[in-house]
Amino acid sequence: VLLDGHAQPENFKLLSGYVVQDDIVMGTLTVRENLLFSAALRLSQFIPDKEKEERVDSVLEDLGLTKVANSKVGTEFLRGISGGERKRTNIGMELIVKPNILFLDEPTTGLDAHTAVSVIRLLKDLSAHATIIFSIHQPRYSIFKLFDRLTLLGAGQSVYHGLAGKALTFFEDNGFVCEAHDNPADFFLDTVQEITEKEKEEGDEANRTLSLVKKFNESSHSSVMDAELKPLIGSYLGGGEGGEYRVKKVSVQYPTGYLRQFSILSKRALINTARNPMLSIMQIAAMLVFGIVVGLIYLQLKLDEKGIQNRVGAFFFIIINLIFGNLGSIEVFMKERPIFRHESASGYYHIFAYFLARVGCDLLFVNVLPFLLFASVTYWMIGLQADVGKFFYYVAIILLTAIAGNGVSYAVGAGVRVFALGTLLCALVYTVMMVFGGLFLNLSSIPIWLRWLKWLSIFRYALEAMSYNELDGLIFCTDEIRMNGTCLPGFPGVVNGTSYLESQDFMEASLWFAPMALALFFVVFLFIAYLELRYKKLNR
Numbered sequence: 001v002l003l004d005g006h007a008q009p010e011n012f013k014l015l016s017g018y019v020v021q022d023d024i025v026m027g028t029l030t031v032r033e034n035l036l037f038s039a040a041l042r043l044s045q046f047i048p049d050k051e052k053e054e055r056v057d058s059v060l061e062d063l064g065l066t067k068v069a070n071s072k073v074g075t076e077f078l079r080g081i082s083g084g085e086r087k088r089t090n091i092g093m094e095l096i097v098k099p100n101i102l103f104l105d106e107p108t109t110g111l112d113a114h115t116a117v118s119v120i121r122l123l124k125d126l127s128a129h130a131t132i133i134f135s136i137h138q139p140r141y142s143i144f145k146l147f148d149r150l151t152l153l154g155a156g157q158s159v160y161h162g163l164a165g166k167a168l169t170f171f172e173d174n175g176f177v178c179e180a181h182d183n184p185a186d187f188f189l190d191t192v193q194e195i196t197e198k199e200k201e202e203g204d205e206a207n208r209t210l211s212l213v214k215k216f217n218e219s220s221h222s223s224v225m226d227a228e229l230k231p232l233i234g235s236y237l238g239g240g241e242g243g244e245y246r247v248k249k250v251s252v253q254y255p256t257g258y259l260r261q262f263s264i265l266s267k268r269a270l271i272n273t274a275r276n277p278m279l280s281i282m283q284i285a286a287m288l289v290f291g292i293v294v295g296l297i298y299l300q301l302k303l304d305e306k307g308i309q310n311r312v313g314a315f316f317f318i319i320i321n322l323i324f325g326n327l328g329s330i331e332v333f334m335k336e337r338p339i340f341r342h343e344s345a346s347g348y349y350h351i352f353a354y355f356l357a358r359v360g361c362d363l364l365f366v367n368v369l370p371f372l373l374f375a376s377v378t379y380w381m382i383g384l385q386a387d388v389g390k391f392f393y394y395v396a397i398i399l400l401t402a403i404a405g406n407g408v409s410y411a412v413g414a415g416v417r418v419f420a421l422g423t424l425l426c427a428l429v430y431t432v433m434m435v436f437g438g439l440f441l442n443l444s445s446i447p448i449w450l451r452w453l454k455w456l457s458i459f460r461y462a463l464e465a466m467s468y469n470e471l472d473g474l475i476f477c478t479d480e481i482r483m484n485g486t487c488l489p490g491f492p493g494v495v496n497g498t499s500y501l502e503s504q505d506f507m508e509a510s511l512w513f514a515p516m517a518l519a520l521f522f523v524v525f526l527f528i529a530y531l532e533l534r535y536k537k538l539n540r
Helices: 031-042 049-062 083-095 113-126 164-173 184-202 205-217 220-236 258-274 277-297 307-335 337-345 351-382 388-413 419-435 448-456 458-471 497-503 510-538
Strands: 016-019 101-105 131-135 149-154 157-163
Touching: 016 083, 031 049, 031 083, 031 258, 049 083, 083 101, 083 113, 101 113, 113 131, 149 164, 149 184, 157 164, 157 205, 157 220, 164 184, 205 220, 258 351, 277 307, 277 351, 307 337, 307 351, 307 388, 307 419, 307 458, 337 351, 351 388, 351 510, 388 419, 388 458, 388 510, 419 458, 458 497, 458 510
Parallel strands: 016 101, 101 131
Antiparallel strands: 149 157
16 A cells, blocks of 8 residues: 555554544543543644644534533443444544544444434545545445545455446446436445345356456546556556656654653543542452451461461461452453554554553552552451561562462453453463462472472462561460460470471571562563563554
C-alpha cells in the first residue's frame, strides 16, 4: 500500500485514524474526558492545554456531542450515552489529531437507521478535509447516495472500483439490471452473492468468479484506475520517469514521551478504579474482614508446646490466601485487551508506558493498601513478638509475597483470552509451588532430582522468612515448667525455635535472601507479562 506513490512511514498509525467496528472507549470516563485523553497523548506535549481543550470543544460541537459531553460513556454496570453517541465518541477520538486519512470498519454496525444515516452524513462532511475510507455491508439508499467512490468485492477480488454513481451503469452494461425502486447497494451485493452461489452449484466457482472480475478489468473503469496507478507503481518499482514519485520513507515519532504517557495513563487508571468501587473498596473491606477472621482463629498464641505448630500453621495459611487471592488479577489485562490493542495500534502510547501504569495502579489498590491493613491486623491479633523491626519485616514479607503471586497472575492473564483457562493455569502453578513450600514436606526429604524445585517456590521463601523472623531465639514449653512467664532451660519439653528452624532445613540467610527472591519472582513474571503483551500485539 502506497501513500501518494511513497512507501508508508514506519509509524503510519500516527498519521491516520482508525475507528473499529465495536465501540472501544473507556466507559467509566465522560465523553469529554475520553477526548481529552486522546488529545493529551496524540497531540504534541508542547501544545498548551488550553488549546487542546479548545480543539476538544470544537470536535464535540462538530459531532453534536456537546449536550452529553459530561456524561459517562457507560459500561455493563453503568448507564451511559446512546449507541449513536458512543459511535460518534469513537470517531471523535480519532478526529482530535485531524488525520489526513480516516479508516472505519463498518461504522453503522449496531445503529438504528436514523443514527446510521447521521453518522455517514457526518463522515461526508468530514471528507471535505480528509480522506474517509470505510467498509460497509448493505447500506440503505439514503446512505449509499452519499458515497463518492465505491469498491465492490467478490470472492476476495475487485468486482468494481470507481465512482459510486456509475456502478449501476457498469452492471447494466454486463447484463445485470437493477429493478425500479430497488436499493442499488442491495442489488450489487445480491447479484455478486447469487453468482457465487450459482458457481458453487455448477462446480466451476473459480472460473465464473474470475469471469466477472475479468469484465471489470476490461471496462473503462478499470482503465481509468490503471492510468492513475501505473505511474505510481512503476516509479515505486524503479521504472518511473522523472523521479516524481520516487520512494520516500519517513519515520514518524510519538508526540509525547514515556513519562508523559505514563502520567496520563496512570491518571486514567486511577479515575477508572475510583469509579469502580468494587475494585478497591471491596478489596480493602474483604482483606480487613479476612484479617480479623485469621486473628480470631489464631488469637494471642502462647509460647507453649503447641506454639511452634500454631505459628507456622498461621504463616502458611496466610501465605496460601495471599497467593491464591491474586487469581482475580488475571483479568487486569484481559478486560482492557480490546482498548489496549486499539489504542496502541492507533499510536496513542508505547506499550511499556501502558504496562507500567496499569500494573502500578492495580498493585496500589489491590495489593499495597489492602495488605498493609491485613498485616497490621493479623500481626498484633495473633500475638507475634512485640518488636517494631520484626513487625515491619513481617509487613514487607506480606507485601512481597502478594505481589510475587500477582506477578504469576499478570504473566498468565497477558497470555490467555479465557478467564477460566487462566485460573486453571495459575492454580496449577500455585499448587506446585505450595507442595515445595516446606510445610507439607520437609525440604531435606525431597528426592535429589526434584529438590531444585524448592528454589522456584514463592511459598518456601515467604514461609522461611516469616518463620525465622518470629521463631529464631524463642523458647517454647509447657506451663508446668514455666517460671514468671519464662521457660526454664534444661527441662524436658522445652523446645528452642532456632532448633526447629534447623530441623526444617530453613536457612538463617533467608532473612535477607527471601525478600530478594520474592522481589526477583515479581520482576521476572512481570517481564514475561510485558513480552506477552508486546509479542501478541505485534503479531496480532
